[in-house]
Amino acid sequence: MYAVIKTGGKQYKVAKDDIIRVEKLDDAAQGDVVTLGEVLMMDDGNGLKVGAPLIDGGAVAAEVIEQTRGDKIIVFKKKRRQNYRRTRGHRQDYTVLKITEIGGNAAKAARKAAPKAAEKTQAPKAEAKAEAAPAAPAKGAPAEEKTTTAKAAAPKKAAATKKAAAPKTEAKAAAPKKAPAKKPAAKKDTE
Numbered sequence: 001m002y003a004v005i006k007t008g009g010k011q012y013k014v015a016k017d018d019i020i021r022v023e024k025l026d027d028a029a030q031g032d033v034v035t036l037g038e039v040l041m042m043d044d045g046n047g048l049k050v051g052a053p054l055i056d057g058g059a060v061a062a063e064v065i066e067q068t069r070g071d072k073i074i075v076f077k078k079k080r081r082q083n084y085r086r087t088r089g090h091r092q093d094y095t096v097l098k099i100t101e102i103g104g105n106a107a108k109a110a111r112k113a114a115p116k117a118a119e120k121t122q123a124p125k126a127e128a129k130a131e132a133a134p135a136a137p138a139k140g141a142p143a144e145e146k147t148t149t150a151k152a153a154a155p156k157k158a159a160a161t162k163k164a165a166a167p168k169t170e171a172k173a174a175a176p177k178k179a180p181a182k183k184p185a186a187k188k189d190t191e
Contacts, residue, residue: 003102004041005060011040014060014099021068024093028064033100036060044103057104062097069093 002015008023028034039058042049049055070092077086 001045001102002043003039003058003060005036006038006040007036014102016099016102018099019065019096020062020099021094021096023095024067025064025095028067028095030064030066032064034062034064034097036062042102059104060099061101062099065096065098067093067095 002013004011004013006012007025010023012020012022014020025034037054037059039055039060040051040053042055042058049058051058072089072091075088075090078084
């Protein structure tokens with residue numbers, strides 16, 4: 001069983017459990033299952049199917065192993081005898097995929113894996129909210145006093161910085177402006 005898929009402007013021949021490196025898939029995180037729907041040709045054991053240009057209902061499911069970058073390449077331009085040299089570097093972003101399913105069942109497998117991935121992403125958010133919640137006040141100390149003192153201290157600091165900045169601007173505004181110096185007139189030759 002194999003399929004020819006198209007992604008990122010390139011075509012790949014894949015079989016189950018193959019690991020391929022494709023152009024970066026932006027919406028895929030590590031561990032997600034993605035469905036590649038652009039299947040050009042597929043051999044599912046029942047015979048070879050060729051699309052015109054795509055196979056209807058054909059899909060390939062793949063698990064995202066990692067988001068990575070390729071090796072750095074150097075782009076060097078030169079024009080001889082013109083003192084023109086330019087050097088640029090580039091690193092391409094890639095997504096590494098492991099093919100898990102080929103055929104019509106691939107879309108079903110991706111839908112089943114989608115809720116599991118959503119649970120994984122929501123759990124850290126709940127933990128972060130719990131950490132962000134303020135701690136309970138100590139026994140005997142009223143919570144209202146602590147918040148009011150903190151709120152009252154913040155405006156005082158801001159007012160103090162404004163007062164310190166005000167005299168400097170007034171001094172600059174009060175200073176008289178000098179007129180630009182004029183050059184003496186050129187002497188005329190009377191001879």
